[in-house]
Every structure is written in structure tokens, then in C-alpha cells.
Amino acid sequence: MPLKGTDTRWGGMAKALHWLMAIAIIGNGVLGWIMHEMAPSMDKLNTYAIHKSIGLTVLALLLVRISWKLLDKRPADEPMPRWQRIAAHATHGVLYLLMLLIPLSGWFYNSVRGYPLQWFKWFNLPALAGKNEGLVELAHLAHESLVWVLVGVLAAHVGGALMHHFRERDNTLLRMIPMARLRQSSNGDTK
Ligand code: HEM
Numbered sequence: 383m384p385l386k387g388t389d390t391r392w393g394g395m396a397k398a399l400h401w402l403m404a405i406a407i408i409g410n411g412v413l414g415w416i417m418h419e420m421a422p423s424m425d426k427l428n429t430y431a432i433h434k435s436i437g438l439t440v441l442a443l444l445l446v447r448i449s450w451k452l453l454d455k456r457p458a459d460e461p462m463p464r465w466q467r468i469a470a471h472a473t474h475g476v477l478y479l480l481m482l483l484i485p486l487s488g489w490f491y492n493s494v495r496g497y498p499l500q501w502f503k504w505f506n507l508p509a510l511a512g513k514n515e516g517l518v519e520l521a522h523l524a525h526e527s528l529v530w531v532l533v534g535v536l537a538a539h540v541g542g543a544l545m546h547h548f549r550e551r552d553n554t555l556l557r558m559i560p561m562a563r564l565r566q567s568s569n570g571d572t573k
Pocket residue numbers: 406407408410411412414415418430433434436437438440484485486487488489490491492499522525526529
């Protein structure tokens with residue numbers, strides 16, 4: 383599987399980053415809600431530490447993904463009405479913004495709470511702001527609300543991908559899936 387994309391399909395690197403980050407983000411969201419419900423214990427503290435480390439990893443992968451995007455070729459959109467093209471691109475833009483703001487708001491919340499921050503018990507990271515009880519509630523609300531916005535935008539994103547696959551029967555979903563065989567398009571092109 384070539385690392386770089388072509389006119390008709392995503393490259394291996396873009397696919398790997400898309401699915402790795404999708405799993406990490408959705409998994410970390412589920413972990414966030416589970417840890418929130420846990421009774422105070424050592425296990426809860428360890429789960430918080432894992433949640434924060436996964437979130438920081440998402441942030442680092444986002445930097446790699448954006449840098450790669452600047453060098454990579456994006457496949458042309460499958461044929462679709464103009465409004466759908468605009469909606470899809472706007473959704474992708476909002477998803478990029480959320481992949482940045484959710485980890486940053488978590489990091490900010492952690493900082494104003496005065497909690498320590500480590501990456502998988504390997505090294506420490508600095509606080510984004512000083513301890514500030516007055517900002518704790520706002521920062522928590524921001525982190526949680528951004529996750530709810532993500533849930534809504536993801537529903538549209540996944541719904542759109544499934545609609546293209548099952549109703550339009552085009553290659554939008556298949557060309558993002560590693561090793562998938564593309565369907566014959568209207569111009570006979572399956573490259
Ligand atoms: C992919 C990135 C992330 C996702 C999807 C995510 C999602 C969530 C969710 C769903 C919760 C539970 C909601 C709640 O407590 O009300 C939560 C809580 C929390 N998150 Fe994140 N988070 C991410 C990244 C981060 C990062 C990078 C940090 C810190 C460096 C962080 C720190 C926290 C903390 C401290 C809480 C606990 C809030 C509390 O109960 O007091 N998160 N997160």
C-alpha cells in the first residue's frame with residue numbers, strides 16, 4: 383500500500399493516521415466517562431493518568447497528521463451535489479478543530495486544577511496555566527461540551543460515510559479502508 387495518496391485513493395499514511403486517531407479518540411471518550419463514574423481509589427487515579435496520556439498522544443498525532451497533509455495528495459471528491467461537498471469539507475474542518483481543542487481544554491482543565499501531568503509515567507509536561515479555582519468549572523464545562531459537539535459532528539460524519547457507501551454506492555468509504563477493493567466507478571476507473 384503506497385504511503386502517499388493519489389487522485390482516487392487515500393495513501394497508507396493518511397488511512398493509518400485516520401483510523402488510529404479515530405480509535406484513540408473514541409476510546410478515550412468512553413474511558414473519560416467511565417473514570418468519571420468510578421469511586422475514589424488508586425485505580426481511578428491510574429485511569430485518569432492513562433486518559434491524559436492517550437489525549438496527549440492524540441495531540442501529538444494531530445501535529446504529525448497536519449504536517450503529512452501538507453505533503454500528501456488528497457483524492458478528488460467522488461461525484462456528489464455541491465451542498466454535500468461543502469457540508470463534508472466543513473465537517474472535516476470542524477473535526478480537525480475538535481481534535482485540537484479537546485486535548486487542549488483537557489490539558490487546561492488539568493492545569494487550573496493544579497494536577498500533575500505525565501506521559502505514560504515517562505516524562506512530565508508543564509502546566510498550560512497556574513492553579514486557579516475560579517476557572518475550574520469553566521474549563522471542565524469546555525472540555526465536556528467540546529466532547530458533546532464531537533459526538534454530534536461524528537454522527538454526521540459517520541452517517542455521511544455510510545450513506546455514500548450504501549445509498550450512493552460510491553467509493554467514499556472504501557477508499558479510506560486499508561486494502562479495500564474499490565468499486566468500478568461510472569467512468570470505469572478503479573485505480
Ligand atoms: C482525545 C482527547 C480527549 C477526549 C475525547 C476526552 C474526553 C473526556 C471525557 C468524555 C471526560 C468525562 C467528562 C467529564 O468529566 O465530565 C473527560 C474528563 C477529563 N479529561 Fe479528557 N479527553 C481528552 C483528552 C484529555 C487530555 C489531553 C487531558 C489532560 C491533559 C484530559 C483531562 C481530563 C480530566 C482531568 C478529566 C476529568 C474531569 C473530572 O471528572 O474532574 N483529557 N475527558
